[in-house]
Amino acid sequence: MSLLELKNVSKIYGELHALDHVSLNVEKGEWVAIMGPSGSGKSTMMNIIGCMDKPTEGEVLLDGMDLAKESAKSLTTIRRDKIGLIFQQFHLVSYLTALENVMVAQYYHSIPDEKEAMEALERVGLADRAKHLPSQLSGGEQQRVCVARALINYPEIILADEPTGNLDEANEEIVVELFRKLHEEGTTLIVVTHDPEVAEVAQRTLVLRNGRLDHETINENFTGHIKLN
Amino acid sequence: MKKRKMYFRMITASLMRRRSRMLVALLAIMIGATILSGLVTIYYDVPRQMGAQFRSYGANMIFMAAEEDFTEQDVEQGLSYIHAEELVGVAPYRYESVRIHERSIMAAGTDMEGAKKSSPFWSVSGEWPSQSGELMVGAGVAETFRLRVGDKVTVTYTPETEQEEAALDDTLDFTVTGILDTGGSEEEYIYMSLEDMEELTGQDTVLDICELSISTDSDSLSDYAAQISEHVPGINARLVKRVTQSETTVLGKLQALVLLVTIVVLALTMICVATTMTAVVAERRKEIGLRKALGASNGSIIMEFMGEGLMLGGIGGLLGSVLGFVFAQAVSVSVFNSSISFRVLLLPVTVIVSVIVTGVACLLPIRSATNVDPALVLKGE
Numbered sequence: 017m018s019l020l021e022l023k024n025v026s027k028i029y030g031e032l033h034a035l036d037h038v039s040l041n042v043e044k045g046e047w048v049a050i051m052g053p054s055g056s057g058k059s060t061m062m063n064i065i066g067c068m069d070k071p072t073e074g075e076v077l078l079d080g081m082d083l084a085k086e087s088a089k090s091l092t093t094i095r096r097d098k099i100g101l102i103f104q105q106f107h108l109v110s111y112l113t114a115l116e117n118v119m120v121a122q123y124y125h126s127i128p129d130e131k132e133a134m135e136a137l138e139r140v141g142l143a144d145r146a147k148h149l150p151s152q153l154s155g156g157e158q159q160r161v162c163v164a165r166a167l168i169n170y171p172e173i174i175l176a177d178e179p180t181g182n183l184d185e186a187n188e189e190i191v192v193e194l195f196r197k198l199h200e201e202g203t204t205l206i207v208v209t210h211d212p213e214v215a216e217v218a219q220r221t222l223v224l225r226n227g228r229l230d231h232e233t234i235n236e237n238f239t240g241h242i243k244l245n
Numbered sequence: 246m247k248k249r250k251m252y253f254r255m256i257t258a259s260l261m262r263r264r265s266r267m268l269v270a271l272l273a274i275m276i277g278a279t280i281l282s283g284l285v286t287i288y289y290d291v292p293r294q295m296g297a298q299f300r301s302y303g304a305n306m307i308f309m310a311a312e313e314d315f316t317e318q319d320v321e322q323g324l325s326y327i328h329a330e331e332l333v334g335v336a337p338y339r340y341e342s343v344r345i346h347e348r349s350i351m352a353a354g355t356d357m358e359g360a361k362k363s364s365p366f367w368s369v370s371g372e373w374p375s376q377s378g379e380l381m382v383g384a385g386v387a388e389t390f391r392l393r394v395g396d397k398v399t400v401t402y403t404p405e406t407e408q409e410e411a412a413l414d415d416t417l418d419f420t421v422t423g424i425l426d427t428g429g430s431e432e433e434y435i436y437m438s439l440e441d442m443e444e445l446t447g448q449d450t451v452l453d454i455c456e457l458s459i460s461t462d463s464d465s466l467s468d469y470a471a472q473i474s475e476h477v478p479g480i481n482a483r484l485v486k487r488v489t490q491s492e493t494t495v496l497g498k499l500q501a502l503v504l505l506v507t508i509v510v511l512a513l514t515m516i517c518v519a520t521t522m523t524a525v526v527a528e529r530r531k532e533i534g535l536r537k538a539l540g541a542s543n544g545s546i547i548m549e550f551m552g553e554g555l556m557l558g559g560i561g562g563l564l565g566s567v568l569g570f571v572f573a574q575a576v577s578v579s580v581f582n583s584s585i586s587f588r589v590l591l592l593p594v595t596v597i598v599s600v601i602v603t604g605v606a607c608l609l610p611i612r613s614a615t616n617v618d619p620a621l622v623l624k625g626e
Contacts, residue, residue, distance in 0.1 A: 066538070068618070068620040092540055092542055095619075096539065096540020101539070107531065107532075107535045107538075109535070110263075110532075111258050111261075111262035111263050112255065112258055112262075116254065119251060120255070120536070121540075122251075123251045123252075123255075124536070124539050124541050124545065125540060127247070128248065165539075
């Protein structure tokens with residue numbers, strides 16, 4: 017059974033079909049990139065997979081649970097327990113330190129553990145920046161804190177929305193390298209990106225257009241390493 | 246780390262590291278708490294302060310004889326029903342008809358110190374009598390007999406029956422030490438000590454009236470009067486309604502005014518805090534969305550914002566209660582010319598009221614915070 021399964025999923029806003037009968041399977045431990053132009057339905061798909069929205073039609077099965085049938089409260093619990101989110105705009109709490117930002121995710125999930133949060137920061141190479149506020153960190157560092165926060169609760173899936181959209185090439189490489197390590201450890205990754213270079217490092221790339229799945233590319237030479245021009 | 250510790254770490258960080266925004270809310274709460282604490286202090290202190298002021302208008306209770314006359318022992322018994330700290334002055338009076346230069350006038354024997362306290366509006370030229378043989382004369386008497394301070398005068402007691410006359414040494418020499426000016430009927434009397442009156446009349450002291458100045462509210466005064474009249478057989482205690490009624494009226498109006506201002510200030514504080522918290526929620530919509538995206542329930546969001554609000558309320562209330570005392574002290578010194586004591590109970594009361602007011606003010610903004618869509622953080626705004 018796939019970890020994530022979308023069966024004929026549609027999301028309709030009035031006349032607009034943001035998603036139009038999309039079907040998709042993501043296996044456990046897989047690294048999938050989703051690409052597409054603006055308005056293609058990427059964000060809508062992210063919201064649905066991230067348990068922040070429900071489809072108008074179809075089934076969304078995550079670990080066997082049909083998300084379309086779950087209540088808002090239950091979706092919050094599923095999101096908390098199974099999904100790690102990484103955002104383009106980082107979205108760190110401005111008045112909390114890097115360490116505290118990681119601990120916030122623990123706080124909502126279970127019990128905050130400062131040592132474990134510190135280890136997560138070490139994994140992303142930011143142990144020495146743990147006591148810094150987001151405003152004292154570079155964009156790349158903020159995104160790495162975001163990665164540490166996403167992985168701290170050992171989620172089933174890490175859902176990254178344009179994770180390198182606001183980063184320079186050096187930081188883009190660092191973040192992709194972190195994804196590669198997570199993938200090696202067996203974490204399932206779904207990365208929405210505009211950047212073909214970031215998409216190419218994934219095992220599989222899905223391209224959305226006008227709310228439909230336009231085509232799918234398998235990376236035969238998958239290494240997980242980014243090849244920058 | 247326990248969840249509770251992380252909770253306090255988060256709300257403390259929010260308050261400490263977002264000082265400029267939180268300072269506005271804190272200032273609003275602190276000013277509200279200051280005025281609340283100050284006005285409540287004044288509210289409770291006004292009766293004492295105004296009471297002291299009103300005491301300058303003279304006695305507010307009189308003891309009269311239940312039958313013919315009463316004694317100093319009866320007065321002592323009556324006073325035992327009154328709280329000692331409320332008793333400003335007690336002036337027992339015995340009136341007798343006497344003669345000066347063969348003209349009849351009324352003489353009052355009294356305790357000069359007590360009269361001084363119960364009738365502070367009496368204006369005396371010279372000195373109050375302080376020892377035996379000294380006399381204070383009313384301005385009317387002084388004019389009639391052309392008496393001045395330092396003059397010697399012989400007072401003759403006029404007995405009512407032949408039998409009494411035979412038994413008396415009926416004259417006594419006095420030195421006029423002071424001339425009393427009140428603008429009232431008191432100016433037609435002469436005043437001597439009760440001991441001199443006793444010596445002049447040759448009779449043990451019995452009293453015609455006793456004036457009391459008591460610093461308390463009209464309800465307590467009525468209670469005292471009722472108890473004394475009931476339990477002291479020789480005395481009929483009555484209130485001087487002219488004084489007690491005006492005191493009650495003025496106090497009532499002042500306290501109503503203070504209460505009204507307090508309510509208005511609390512309402513304004515609530516509006517100010519609600520406005521600030523609404524702004525806080527609006528500017529933190531993304532943070533709320535993020536927290537919800539990370540798995541925060543609505544209950545957690547409410548707890549966090551309410552925690553911040555209540556902590557602000559507590560700090561504002563604490564600072565306000567101290568500043569309120571300073572405010573009340575300044576008002577008391579400038580208006581009543583006397584200081585007030587710090588009411589310890591007001592500290593927790595002000596903090597609790599501030600916390601409640603802040604909590605109520607936070608309800609609507611926090612409710613709107615729970616409506617924030619977590620998908621907001623994925624829109625890349």
